[in-house]
Amino acid sequence: MNKMRILWVDDEIDLLKPHILFLEKKNYSVATCKSGSEAIDRLENENFDIVFLDENMPGLAGLETLNEIKEKQDNLPVVMITKSEEEYIMEEAIGNKIADYLIKPVNPNQILLSLKKNLDHSRLISEKTTSNYQQEFRKIAMDLSMVNTYEEWVNLYLKLIYWEIQLEDIEDAGMFEILESQKNEANIQFGKFIDKNYAEWFKPHTEAPVMSHTLFKEKIVPEISKEQPTLLVVIDNLRYDQWKVLEPVINNYYKKDKEDSYYSILPSATQYARNAIFSGLMPSDMEHLFPEYWKNDTDDGGKNLFEAEFLDTQMKRLGLTNFKFEYHKITNFKTGRKLTDNFKSLKNNDLTVVVYNFVDMLSHSKTEMEVVKELASNDKAYRSLTLSWFKNSPLLEMIQQAQQLGFKLILTTDHGTINVKSPSKVIGDKDTSLNLRYKTGRSLTYDSKDVLVAKNPKDLHLPSINMSSSYIFAKSDLFFAYPNNYNHYVSYYRNTYQHGGVSLEEMIIPFAVLQPK
Template identity: 40%
Template sequence: MKNLQPKILWIDDEIDHLKPHILFLQEKGYYVTTSTTGNEALGFIKEQSFDLVLIDQFMPGDDGIETSVNIKSINPSVPIIMITKSEEEWLIDEAIYKKIDRLLIKPVNPSQIFAACKQVLEGGYILSEKSKAEYLSHFQDIENLTIQASTINDWWEIYTKLVKWQIDFDDQKEESLIQILRDQFKSVNKTFSQYIIKNYPKWLTVADRPTLSCDIFSKKIKPLLKRDKKTCLLVMDAMRLDQFVELNTMLSKDFAVEMEPSLSLIPSATPYSRNAIFSGLFADEMCDLYPNQKKEMIEDKGSLNNFEKEFLSDQMKKNGFSDKKMHYHKIWIADEGKRFSSKIKNFINNDLLAIVVNFVDQLAHRRSESDVLKEMVPDESGYRKAVGNW
């Protein structure tokens, strides 16, 4: 809930010159306490709680940076806005390093001070309220899109919209609104399932179909290899779009990312859908072509994905890439990922580098089995952050 009268501590040795600014903030509903020295301000910080600190850099005694450090040692969470005449880069760097939230360069008028305070103090609340209003205004649009959806691209558009709201609501505290989104997800999933039931059988027999697991190589990898493009196939097992969006904030710093939809085979379980990526085959075709591997997978569930390298190698040969160099690598734990990363130069001459990462799948299974993990990753927001942190 929005704080009805946020408390601000303003530290400036020339505070008397700032009365118009202080009056303006008070008229806007802020309670302002003033101080002329860093030491006096620390006394206030120890005695009471403030929502925001405004501080001048150049003051007798401890300057603004030093005082800010001392304030943070008492109350690490209080946001600080520094106001200074200096535009020197060293001061800007130091302010960033000392985790000062904003830096304003004098002269500043009352409206500028108010805008900075509002952004720091009420930014989260305003964002939440605006996000809530925007979602509710788009709720019916999504419902209409669901009714009209006739292609996978239509469903992709709906899904990306819902995931956007799901992520936007990570910090939303209004449970009733979150429940509306959950219910809409369920409703859309039900309609999407009906769409799949209706269309999946015909996709099995036609070439003009959405990209399925068994089409990934032929549609995405093969064209690159034909143009002699060195290619990396990275399979993040069991990763959802909302989790990928979390990763994309990191990936997009180094890569131009384009996203396109594809569909898992049915059943979507790992031995069918993931093996199909590497074999390029439907499950019945794979069983006919690889009877020994089928037998071993039936007898030992731990071997369900033990043949991906073999499947991929055969698919390379079938598509005329026998002369291409390929490396397959599976990463189960973070340490294995680090070891692989340290040896990455050994693989740069491969035409195709295939990497499978199992962490998300393992987390999903272990989360459902472990009370400790359920506590650590209590909801979908926590799930996304756990994937990103890993």
């Protein structure tokens, strides 16, 4: 293995001989020079892994040398070493992207720590992360055998997401495969839990999680007030792991007041879950009370065209008629840009609701476009693509403006999505719904071990298309496929992102309340 090469620049380099000998014993190669100009010359002709740079030198001073190094080799780590603790020197150095800042006199262990931090950083993090996950693996496996409440499932899922994000950049692919198998096992057990408990949650006097139809009343209403405007952002189809990678960007403008979760209703699909959020009702009640707003799967036309009207009815039902609110749905860049440009006009609202549809479009595009299949080939890439969109979106600009205007920010979604891997054969008549993760219709034939079944839709507060309709929901990472043209269909939809079924990714939803910094 080649030794790491250090260039140490100090006009009193002879006094540092003990430090240099110490580093050479630790298997580092140390080259020295006594001036900034000499350092620049050496860097043009030789390759180094890191530079130790004295701030106070005659001739070309440390900060000037730093500027020249960064102009030529922006990615070369530079550790500034100085006798001065003056704030402006620190700020100048940090502004020029130094790797570390040490105050003289430095001891050998400080130098060694800085080297480890900058040169061995990835390897050390990888080893430590792997070691920590190996220990946590056993605990998660034990939790998985005992988890029995909706709160415990949330906690377990958040642990799996934490480790998924921690492990995604390490070199040990085997560890990531172990985590994947643990996630798969968790989803199998979660499917059994939902099968056993979901219908019970709707019975009187049964302890149940906050769900789509109770979210507004239970979690959002307590946060809105006449004293501070609130911006409620519902990013369609946003998974919990995607929220976790967006959160650091939002933290530049907002500090998190609370983070919580809730459960999507079944089907975990926009037409059902998001209408339930805004109406405060389950689908069968929407169909009964507001037939002019509700459309079933087999009806023509858009299924989420009346969210603003549903919200208005819920606000009135909850006695919130004195609150001024507006609802906006963003389905493309142009409408997002327009709302951003006019955002200041919303500052007099008590509640501004923005439904943002990009992530949903991304998941559908992955099914239909080869280029998106390449860009979002797995969950890591899907998170990365979502983050890239968000950083360059009108939505982020909207959040920045909301912070400047003093808005409270509530960010959530209606359901998540899962990367489907395995087909499950299903047979239905021509009126069977088209979704790949749930089906409703008459005379459905299916593999019972693959699905949660609602033979009587009213048990789950779902509408019936006709008298003998039932619902089935795919579990884990399965997707429904018809026997006709089976191989083509399976090949087309495998490894695409779908929603509507029973999985941790689709049903456990992030809910965050943030205050402007």
